[in-house]
Amino acid sequence: MGKGKDIDVFLRMNFLYQVMHKTIAKLPENLGLLYYYGFTLQMISQRTTSKLDHNIKSSICKRCSVLLYPGLTSIVRLKRKRSKHRVVTCLLCGTRKRFLCRPDYQVWYDKPGT
């Protein structure tokens, strides 16, 4: 992922992502801090034009930039009306994310050849 110069940025984003998990464990009621850490994480990747890992990106709300922790800040449901998929709804702003549940499917980034 990070070769050469940009290692500092990825180290910093990784650190901030772990801080968000620590804050939700200790201070689950304080959403202001969670928003602040999530917003800085998103802005760092924007300003330095460095991509977030897709696992990190899918676990942060696109609209209000709060960590989507199932049970505390989000609800996860499985649905099968169209093709089978997983729906994650943010409890703060109410946005939905849908992820397809296909067997034997890998994201392009995770494939060994790339």
Add this chain to the structure above:
Amino acid sequence: MSDSPFLKTVDESVTGSVFKDLPLSIFNQDGILKDVSNKFVSTFLKNRVDSRLLNLKELSKYSFPLEQIRVKKKKCSKKRQQLLSVSEKKQLGLFKINTKKLKFDDFVPIHNLWVQYMDEVIQESSDSSQLHQKLMKADYHGCFLVVCAARCSPYLGVSGIVMQETRNTFKLITGNNRVKTIPKKNTNFAFQHNGKFYKIVGNNFQSLSYERAKGKQKQAKSVDV
């Protein structure tokens, strides 16, 4: 004044001649105005309406409901609004941080994380010029800072873990579970790592925390306080 002819005539007209009830010939047996209304309506229509519609019998075929004017529905755009505006974020309460409920012990695990993070940052850099650039780009959430020099004397000696960093201030949590905001201008901070002391000149850090990550930063002179 009483001899003038005008006054007398006016008095007579008021009492008798001008105001009279309508004659009974106009009314029908049911007491409904018939003839007058047709004349009145036809003259009114002559002045106002097109000549084609003058026949009252033709007009009676149609019905003119008053609620005819319908409001057209606006087509809503297919794109829904993706991002929140600042006023909507305020309504959700995203900018509020309850400083009274925060405790120093909650931030200790974040500080332990930061020590591991700082190990990785400082390991790789060997030269002093490289180290300076890396420290400028590094993150300071969870760092234990001490104010070592300040132009404003009551800030001296304040120490705590960094909770938030804004453009012009650091927000520290002290050991007494209190949040203190300290301006960066004209203050120097210091922190300890692996037995070495590092100094931060506040005047160089006057930018947003995510703005510092990009590009090279200019090295300003340290201020004698």
